Structure formats: structure tokens, C-alpha cells
Amino acid sequence: xxxxxPKSLQTFPKGAIKNAQINQRFPAIGxxxxxxxxxxxxxxxxxxxxxKEISFVASGEKHLLPQRICSGGTFxxxxxxxxxxxxxxxxxxxxxxxxxPLETNVQAKxxxxxxxxxxGRGSINVEGTFGEVAGITESNNVQIKLSTGDVSMxxxxxxxxxxxxxxxxxxxxxxxxxxxxxxxxxxxxxxxxLLPAIETTVLDQGFLPRAKRITTHTGSEIxxxxxxxxxxxxxxx
Numbered sequence: 001x002x003x004x005x006p007k008s009l010q011t012f013p014k015g016a017i018k019n020a021q022i023n024q025r026f027p028a029i030g031x032x033x034x035x036x037x038x039x040x041x042x043x044x045x046x047x048x049x050x051x052k053e054i055s056f057v058a059s060g061e062k063h064l065l066p067q068r069i070c071s072g073g074t075f076x077x078x079x080x081x082x083x084x085x086x087x088x089x090x091x092x093x094x095x096x097x098x099x100x101p102l103e104t105n106v107q108a109k110x111x112x113x114x115x116x117x118x119x120g121r122g123s124i125n126v127e128g129t130f131g132e133v134a135g136i137t138e139s140n141n142v143q144i145k146l147s148t149g150d151v152s153m154x155x156x157x158x159x160x161x162x163x164x165x166x167x168x169x170x171x172x173x174x175x176x177x178x179x180x181x182x183x184x185x186x187x188x189x190x191x192x193x194l195l196p197a198i199e200t201t202v203l204d205q206g207f208l209p210r211a212k213r214i215t216t217h218t219g220s221e222i223x224x225x226x227x228x229x230x231x232x233x234x235x236x237x
Contacts, residue, residue, distance in 0.1 A: 014047060014118070017095050022058040026071035033105045033122075034098070038066065038079040041113025041131070042094020046106065048120035050099040060094035075100060117153075140179075156182060164189065171222075178218030190230040193222060197235050 028050045036044075042060060054075055058065055068078040077098075105122035108115060115126060117135035124142045126133050131149045140158025144151055151162050151169045157177065162169055162184040169184050172194035184191055198216060205211040210231050214222040224231060 014045070014097065017057050017059050017097055020057045020059050021062060021065055022056060022069070024056045024069060026054045026056075026075065028052055028054050028101050030073055031071065031075050031101055031104060033074040033107060034077070034100050035074050036077050036106070036108040036110065036115075038077065038109075038113070039111040040079070040094070041108075041110040041115065041128075042096060043114045043116070044096040044098065045116045045118060046120070047097070047099045047118045048102045048104060048122075050101050053099075054101075055099045056096070057098075058094070058096040059092075061092050065094065066096075075104075151184075156180065160184075168192070169224075170194070176216050176218065176220040178216065178220050180220040180222060182222040184222075184224045186225070186229065187227045188229055189226070191224045191226050191232070192230075193224065193233045195233065195235050202233060 031054060034046070054071065056069055056077070066077050066079040068076065070076050102120060103122050104120065106120070106124050106126070108126045110128045110131065112130040113128065114132045114134070117124065117137045119136065119138065121138045124137060124139045124144070126144045128145070128149060129147045131146060132152070133144050133146065133149070134152040136154045138157060142156060142160040144162045146167060147165045149164065149167045151164065151167070154172045155174065156171060157179055159181045160183070164186045166188045167186065168190045169186055170192045171182065171184065174196055176196060176198065193214065195214070201215045203213040205213065209225050209227045211225045212223070212231055212233065214233065
């Protein structure tokens with residue numbers, strides 16, 4: 001049985017943006033990092049398949065779209081649009097699709113938004129106040145911190161540290177390789193872990209907060225702590 005793609009990736013397919021207000025391209029050579037610093041992010045899909053050219057396509061209301069997009073060693077996307085949001089409101093959703101090289105590191109900071117990852121091997125560091133982070137990545141270094149929101153990731157490898165003050169985290173694997181070192185903390189809400197049908201050891205540690213540690217004979221370790229809420233571990237049949 002194959003894991004379903006995260007919902008955000010199903011509802012935001014590649015190439016779906018119509019009537020783009022921004023459609024820019026930059027040379028991909030020398031780009032090692034994609035840095036995002038914006039208040040209202042909207043819905044952003046990052047695809048890690050660019051070879052010669054980075055593409056940036058966006059649709060939405062002009063006063064909420066990025067104010068600065070530039071390229072050097074770092075591909076930069078900035079926007080201080082919270083004031084514009086409060087003054088002029090929002091009647092149309094923001095959609096952004098970006099294509100960057102496979103090994104690009106991502107540094108993202110936003111007040112509100114949805115960030116969807118499709119591939120990539122570079123490090124991922126996301127910090128948000130309200131929102132969602134979803135998708136699939138081959139990164140060996142993932143750090144996600146949200147005050148309130150949801151994280152839905154498949155096939156995490158290497159080290160991952162996910163922290164939510166409130167919300168939910170759903171993590172799934174079709175295979176555990178032994179390289180996984182996953183740590184997820186949620187203050188209030190829920191944690192769901194979906195594992196392949198292999199033998200695992202689950203150590204239940206405490207009630208409030210509730211903590212669990214999952215290990216495999218190959219060396220994978222998945223640890224989670226939930227303050228108030230549910231913590232479920234499920235296996236593919």
C-alpha cells in the first residue's frame with residue numbers, strides 16, 4: 001500500500017497557477033539557498049527540479065505579492081505585507097510556485113501561510129506563526145517550528161525536529177532505512193505516526209505529557225511528546 005500524498009500537494013498540483021501576476025526566471029548556477037521572509041505567505045509550492053533556470057510564478061492581489069525577488073548565491077523572496085493585508089484585506093488567495101535546484105537549502109520565516117515541499121535534498125528550516133508545512137523531502141536535516149498549525153510530511157530521512165505549540169503533526173513512511181532520527185513535540189493537538197509493516201519497539205513514557213519512542217532493529221528512532229491531545233501509531237496492513 002502506497003502512502004497518499006499530503007492533501008496540500010494533491011490540491012496544489014504543478015503548473016496550476018493561471019493569470020500569473022509574476023512570472024520570472026533566474027539562472028540556477030551558483031544558487032545554494034532559497035530564503036523566504038514574509039508576513040503573509042499565501043500558498044507556496046517549492047519544487048526541487050530546476051537545472052539551468054529557477055522559475056518563480058505567483059498569482060494574487062498585487063498589494064500582497066512579494067515586494068522583492070532577487071538572485072545571487074541566495075535566491076531571496078521578501079515581503080512586509082501584513083500592513084497591506086490589514087488595510088486593504090484579501091479577496092483572492094495567493095498562489096506561488098517556485099522551481100529551484102535539487103540541493104537547495106530552504107530558510108523560511110512567515111507569519112501566516114502554507115508551504116508545500118516536493119522533493120529536495122538540502123536542509124529545511126521553517127519558522128511560522130500560523131500555517132501548514134506539508135509534502136515530501138529527501139533532506140537529512142529538517143527543522144520546523146510553528147506556533148499554531150499542521151505539519152504533514154512523508155518519508156523524512158536523517159534528522160528532523162518538529163515543534164508545534166498547538167496543532168497536529170502527521171508523519172508517514174513506506175520504508176524505514178535506519179537513518180531516521182525524528183523528534184516531534186506538540187503542546188496541544190495530536191500526533192499521528194504511520195509506519196510500514198515491520199517490527200518496531202514502542203516505549204510509552206508518561207501520561208501528561210505523553211511521550212513515545214519508536215525504534216527499529218535497523219536503528220531508526222522516532223520520538224514524540226504531546227502535552228494535551230492524542231498520540232496514535234498506525235501500521236500499514
